[in-house]
Amino acid sequence: MQLHLLSKTPCLSIYYDSKNNWLFLDWEGELTLPAVQVACVELARCFLHRPYPRVLNNNTQVTGVSWSVATWLVREFLPHLPLAGVEQVAWVSSASLLGRNMVQTVVNWLPWLSATLFDDLEAAVHWLRQVQTSGTTGFLLPQRLPATQAKLAQTVQELQRKVAAAAPPHQPVARRWSGLA
Incomplete structure (x- = not known):
């Protein structure tokens, strides 16, 4: 893998793997609902690019990880993956x-x-x-239709709004690095 850091939160490092042309999500530590929500907003922002x-x-x-995380993922985040263009997930x-x-x-x-x-990670890789995937041929970058991009941007904005409204005032702010996007 050739990993390029796109974004990092306290519980998630988001990388673009340029060798394999996929997104690599590396979760760590105790996953609380507020931390996962912030991480998922960062992840959603990566899909905008x-x-x-x-x-x-x-x-x-x-x-x-708490069950509240699973419930939130199922209700608020994962249903939007097809809109973001995700076709296959290898989940370790x-x-x-x-x-x-x-x-x-x-x-x-x-x-x-x-x-x-x-x-294990090796089997998943x-x-x-x-x-x-249907949207790629070799390593050509897939493209979105403008209407889909607009709907995704609106969905990400709504997710950000919901997470911000639910976050305690001392919620850590995600650090962003410019990378391949």
């Missing part, structure tokens, strides 16, 4: 039994989500390299 049909979602460094679960159960439950709640679960 371009579609990423393939996503490698790594939870191996997650030490804990944490080693904890609760973490694995939660990921499986989230995937079961969203049967339309094309997510394949893995126990191997699988995702084999997956073809």
Whole structure:
């Protein structure tokens, strides 16, 4: 993998993997609902710049997560992935039994989500390299129609508004670095 940091929050590092042409999400630590909400807003902002049909979602460094996170993801964030252009997700679960159960439950709640679960990063990388997406040929960047881009921008703005309204005043601010976008 050739990773280029796009954005970072206390619990999520978002990278573009230029070798494999996918988004790599590296989660870590205790995932609280406010921290995940801030991280997901940062992730949504990355999708504004371009579609990423393939996503490698790594939870191996997650030490804990509450069920409120799973519920929020299912209701407020994950349903928008198709609009963002996501077609395939390789989801590596944490080693904890609760973490694995939660990921499986989230995937079961969203049967339309094309997510394949893995126990280790190597297997997920191997699988995702084999997956073809409808919007890409080789390593050409997929494009969005202007109407889809406008709807995505509106959706991201609404997500930001909801998260800001729910955040406590001391909520950490995500750090952004300019990178490949």
